[in-house]
Amino acid sequence: MKRILQDLSYEEIAALVRGYGEPAFRAKQIFEGLMQGKTLSALPVSASLRARLLDEFEDEPVRIREQFTSKDGTKKYLFKLADGNLIEGVLMKYKYGNTQCVSTQVGCRMGCKFCASTLGGRIRDLSAGEILGQILTVNRAEGGNLKDRAVTNVVLMGSGEPFDNYDNVVRFLRNLTAEGGIRISARNVSLSTCGLVPEMRKFAKEGIPLTLTVSLHATTDAERARTMPIANRYTIAEILAACTEYFEATGRRYIFEYSLIEGENADMVHAKELAQLLRGRPCHVNLIRLNEVKERDLKGTSEETAQKFLEALESLGISATLRRSMGSDIGGACGQLRAKFISKNSFDP
Ligand code: SAH
Secondary structure (H helix, E strand, C coil): CCECHHHCCHHHHHHHHHHCCCCCHHHHHHHHHHHCCCCHHHCCCCHHHHHHHHHHECCCCEEEEEEEECCCCCEEEEEEECCCCEEEEEEEEECCEEEEECCCEEECCCCCCCCCCCCCCEEEECCHHHHHHHHHHHHHHCCCCCCCCCCCEEEECCCCCHHHHHHHHHHHHHHHHCCCCCCCCHHHEEEEECCCHHHHHHHCCCCCCCEEEEECCCCCHHHHHHHCHHHHCCCHHHHHHHHHHHHHHHCCCEEEEEEEECCCCCCHHHHHHHHHHHCCCCEEEEEEECCCCCCCCCCECCHHHHHHHHHHHHHCCCCEEECCCCCHHHCCCCCHHHHHHHHHCCCCC
């Protein structure tokens, strides 16, 4: 695989152009062209510069391979990377804008028992440009540009653990928010982690005020370890302390995700324990009814149980919402689309 030009910052592209002996204004042409979602072959530069770039860099590092549209307008994408790997993403349409869910790794090695992304382990990390490329490609395909964006919000909740690919994710976030680029503000970005405490603490010092989201899914360390192996490494207490550090550094309220699993974490006693754990914290709880994954034997709760859990949390003073499931008719939980596609089209995606 060649290098990926979308990995580079504006300053790095300027240095590259300088190294080629090209005039400085070429850097802006290249950076803007890339941020508009153009392939290298379509960049508005001289033929000789284009040839030179194509020699060294991938023409189109992230390509839409398949696209599915749900009745509710949600779009699910299967992207093909330059080395043939597949990743998936979703675009959800809301009144206030469109939220794109991006992947940060091909597969995942965190091993959560309810998640489809982790079934085949981690294949490889995505580069910064491969994460950004998902957004640039979709923004363009949806008719957006740098001024009128079709993608207004981003969530790092696709396949992969963002903090297991820390440097590339931070580089991606800097390019996502950079002047002259697509400029999606950190305030419109949510990063979801299973709770890698050292990286959470490091991230608090990066000066990127996004919405930090932690997958909690349990109220005690022992119960958490039943579905999330990472609970054997870091305790809930350590996670909460890291959230406090992030809040102190950025002033941003943080979010806990709590997927309701029948017979596991969805009883009233869990709602009470969760409220006790989070009382007084500047946080919000996102409840999700587990999306059942064919290869796993965990069950989601009924809508009624989820509502009761929500009401219990609210009555105990915890800010919470039950996330409505979108696009369930076009491939459910994260990683399922890719898994389904790979099993159907064994070796040549
Ligand atoms: N690695 C990150 C991002 C994962 S996906 C993390 O762990 O946070 C985003 C959310 O979906 C996480 O909260 C994850 O735990 C949750 N999730 C994964 N599979 C799910 C499923 N089958 N049903 C409901 N939520 C699921």
